[in-house]
Amino acid sequence: MPRRGVSLSKGARAGIVLISFAAAIGLILFGIFGYLRSSPDVVTATQSTSQPNTVNLVMQVDGAVGVGAHPNWVGYWVQDANGVWHQTTLVKVPVNTNVHVTVYEYDSGGALRNPEWAKVSGVSGGQVNLNGTEDAIVNPNSPGNGIAHTFVIPGLNVTVPLYGVNGSVKNFCQTGPCNLSEAHTTTSFAFFSGSSVHSYHWQCFVPCGLGYLEGNGGPMQSLGNMAGFFEVVK
């Protein structure tokens, strides 16, 4: 009885196996490199010209970052030494250094799920400068404003609530990177980077991943949006 189907030579079968293997390896490498290439930029804090042992860091939080795969997600932009904004949450600061941070908040706010995060902690002097006023606590129940996000590095015990923009303003920034002519609040503070080289995770404690489970999915779990690392280096 004749055999059905196509009979392949040994060489052809070996070729198919090799091609399949190469394709599989290629797919894996494509995935790995794609993942690595998609990592947000790392921005190094700028050395202060006026204060010793101090670096400056300028950041903004936008209700919609405006770029990338999820332009509508909330997220951070960080300014480098040349004044260029990078959409990232990966920051490098030196060890044993005062880190002076300025955050422009362009997003609207509301009540906190846990009002504990309204309290400032872990910063120099125990207070932040919010729009020119020193505060140790930011009222999350302020009508129209509330707290938009929080800047928290648990490993350094740094907690800074970021006062929200009133949602009814006319010049509300719709998409990032926002500029200072648009409605914003300004929070300045300084913290000590610690005496050891370490990679500290930082996050927001306002569940701002709208549309995700408990508000803690999406941007809340994405590097470059509301999750990141402070690399404390030598």
Next chain:
Amino acid sequence: MAKTMNFPTYSSEEGKKHARNIVAIWFVVAVIADLIVWFVYGPHMPPGTMTDQARGAQFDIKVVSVMAVPVLLFLWTFGFYAVAKFRGGKDRAEGYYIKGNVKTQAAWYIITASLVLFLAGFGTYELVLPAGAGGGEGPSPIWRPSTNKLLQVQVIAQQWRFTYRWPQFGGMETTSINLPINTEIQFNVTSLDVIHDFWAYQLGVKADANPDSNNVAFAKTLETGRFTVRCDELCGIWHGAMFNYGHVVSQSQFLSWAQSMEAQNASVTKLLPKYATTYTPSYLGAGGGYYPAGDPNGTLN
């Protein structure tokens, strides 16, 4: 012509002699091993001796170990003895032909089954009694400490950090935890979002943190020192970073710390909702305050 195989067998008397040897070797080794497990390794077994719960858990592990080790050693003893005595030789290429023995098999089944059943009963008994109280007994604990003098500590898990509320100190909330020595603690464990797990390793306390649920665990502090708190339910990107350290300190140190924190936190404590065993935070999906259950809009506070 087929080659005949030579399978020598032991006589009954030889078999009994080997059995006696195996049992004798096993008995000596097992007694020594059990003494080492109980007295040398036992005091260092996890989770330590910082609380009554930890000591209870350590005792349970010691009991399980001293019962399991002889079983393991019996298998090893038999194995090594068989390799040494029953292996092949010049006059027996395939080794000895060992036959089954109904009495030995029955004894093995009965002894090991008895051990397993005893441990099942022992474990259940220990779960109900204080040794299991650190595991979280739900909102209506079936076991409670005999004293009413309890320090209440509410553990609030949230993605991705633990905070602690202290109803006996004005309802303040802290990000750190200190406990006084020689004190019965009632942990009220809950969550503001997904399922977490409050695992205070050295305290012998490990209780799930569920939203809208108060999981009660008890422990009495007996030694000062540092303990580690970890989340033990995979809860998202920063699950691995969801840990902190606490300390068991003297009663005066604790009081000093608590009063100092109460004063420092007075302004933020005013913003917190009234103390409740559970909170209902998730009605708004993103943001939104946390409110006592039954008051999802926070209007009754």
